[in-house]
Amino acid sequence: MNANIEELEITNCFGCAVCAKACPKQIIKTRINEYGFYEPYIISGDTCIRCGLCADVCSFHNAGLSLDVTRLDSFAGYSNNDSVRQRCSTGGVGFELAATALSQGYKVCAVRYNASNNIAEHFVASNIEELKYSVGSKYIQSDTLAGMMKMDINDKYILFGTPCHIDSFRRYLRKVKKESNFILVDFFCHGVPSYLLYHKYLDTKGQQTGKVKSVSWRDKTDGWHDSWVMDIRGEEGRVHAKLSDGDVFLKTFLSDSCLGKACYDNCKFKYRNSSADIRIGDAWGRLYQKDSKGVNAVICFTDKGTTLVKQSNCTLIDHDFDSIAEYQMKHNATRPLIFNLVWRLLKNDAPLDVVKLNRLLNINSILHIPGRIIKKTVKILR
Numbered sequence: 001m002n003a004n005i006e007e008l009e010i011t012n013c014f015g016c017a018v019c020a021k022a023c024p025k026q027i028i029k030t031r032i033n034e035y036g037f038y039e040p041y042i043i044s045g046d047t048c049i050r051c052g053l054c055a056d057v058c059s060f061h062n063a064g065l066s067l068d069v070t071r072l073d074s075f076a077g078y079s080n081n082d083s084v085r086q087r088c089s090t091g092g093v094g095f096e097l098a099a100t101a102l103s104q105g106y107k108v109c110a111v112r113y114n115a116s117n118n119i120a121e122h123f124v125a126s127n128i129e130e131l132k133y134s135v136g137s138k139y140i141q142s143d144t145l146a147g148m149m150k151m152d153i154n155d156k157y158i159l160f161g162t163p164c165h166i167d168s169f170r171r172y173l174r175k176v177k178k179e180s181n182f183i184l185v186d187f188f189c190h191g192v193p194s195y196l197l198y199h200k201y202l203d204t205k206g207q208q209t210g211k212v213k214s215v216s217w218r219d220k221t222d223g224w225h226d227s228w229v230m231d232i233r234g235e236e237g238r239v240h241a242k243l244s245d246g247d248v249f250l251k252t253f254l255s256d257s258c259l260g261k262a263c264y265d266n267c268k269f270k271y272r273n274s275s276a277d278i279r280i281g282d283a284w285g286r287l288y289q290k291d292s293k294g295v296n297a298v299i300c301f302t303d304k305g306t307t308l309v310k311q312s313n314c315t316l317i318d319h320d321f322d323s324i325a326e327y328q329m330k331h332n333a334t335r336p337l338i339f340n341l342v343w344r345l346l347k348n349d350a351p352l353d354v355v356k357l358n359r360l361l362n363i364n365s366i367l368h369i370p371g372r373i374i375k376k377t378v379k380i381l382r
């Protein structure tokens with residue numbers, strides 16, 4: 001008799017919901033937990049048939065990666081279509097991979113913004129018009145379940161997700177022997193911030209925006225390297241808040257003060273560790289520091305991945321992995337000294353105290369300076 005995720009006490013996990021997709025009795029759902037992250041729960045334990053599939057497919061519960069990577073091809077890449085490149089977060093390779101897969105009879109399971117609930121969510125796109133909703137990184141955790149449930153695994157799909165989601169999903173595909181129907185794409189992942197931060201932040205902008213209609217996290221009007229922007233359009237107005245002007249959501253996210261517990265303690269997907277066919281990201285390193293339009297790092301771990309990348313409408317330039325992945329995180333994020341104080345602001349019932357949060361973030365960056373100097377000195381001495 002196998003234990004299910006509840007008996008195994010799988011909480012504060014990656015929140016990918018592949019356990020729920022896999023459950024033959026469909027008795028697993030997900031909800032946002034007290035820390036602001038998705039977590040699975042069982043709705044009627046007495047109907048559980050103890051098949052153990054939920055635990056078997058769980059990347060959080062099982063050690064290692066589901067893909068045994070023996071090779072990789074690495075490129076810089078960007079869409080040949082300038083308007084796609086401009087509108088996407090980086091170089092538009094994500095969009096072009098999906099568009100090429102669509103033209104080959106695949107459907108796309110990707111992430112769009114749901115303005116009714118102010119969440120990111122997976123959805124299925126069957127044509128280019130629907131695919132347009134996937135454009136752009138949403139730097140919040142996606143609610144994966146409804147989108148995944150819409151996928152008939154007997155059809156062909158390209159699935160985009162965080163590395164943990166993709167790793168669980170490959171475990172599931174192996175169990176049901178449908179791996180050949182899927183192309184799996186992840187990205188270099190910083191981690192996801194809490195919905196407590198995101199929703200409280202939106203509330204602080206509510207007077208300006210009214211009911212939110214759309215949100216974008218990146219905007220390349222001032223160039224790719226200055227493209228971290230919260231652009232919130234609402235019924236009553238618009239907020240356009242850049243990281244370089246001190247936007248508090250982006251600052252808090254990138255300070256690692258409120259990522260998921262599993263992002264700090266259990267992520268096993270940094271740098272070249274992936275179970276995807278293709279990994280994409282920003283080529284933030286020195287190679288393209290003068291580019292203003294956006295360049296993707298594109299890593300292929302399987303022949304299937306390389307084939308799709310080469311068929312896509314993208315310019316590709318060969319680079320070795322370490323050069324194209326320069327400045328990507330090699331290790332999991334660590335909790336900064338201000339961590340508990342930030343959580344205290346997020347978990348209380350009061351509106352977000354932006355002044356206090358900014359003060360904490362400023363202290364954090366001052367505390368970081370000695371660390372940066374030591375790191376630079378060690379580098380020079382080496």
Ligand SMILES: Cc1cc2nc3c(=O)[nH]c(=O)nc-3n(C[C@H](O)[C@H](O)[C@H](O)COP(=O)(O)OP(=O)(O)OC[C@H]3O[C@@H](n4cnc5c(N)ncnc54)[C@H](O)[C@@H]3O)c2cc1C
Nearest residue numbers: 088089090091092093094095110111136137138190281282
């Ligand atoms: C939470 C998060 C953290 C990231 N951390 C890093 C990082 O540390 N380093 C780095 O180089 N890149 C990171 N990225 C990836 C980067 O932001 C770009 O998404 C990537 O470079 C692809 O750009 P593009 O122009 O090809 O994609 P686009 O064509 O703009 O498409 C973006 C793709 O990302 C998918 N997507 C959007 N939001 C989410 C989400 N919340 N969850 C799952 N999939 C999503 C969409 O479905 C779409 O397929 C991160 C992305 C996210 C969402």
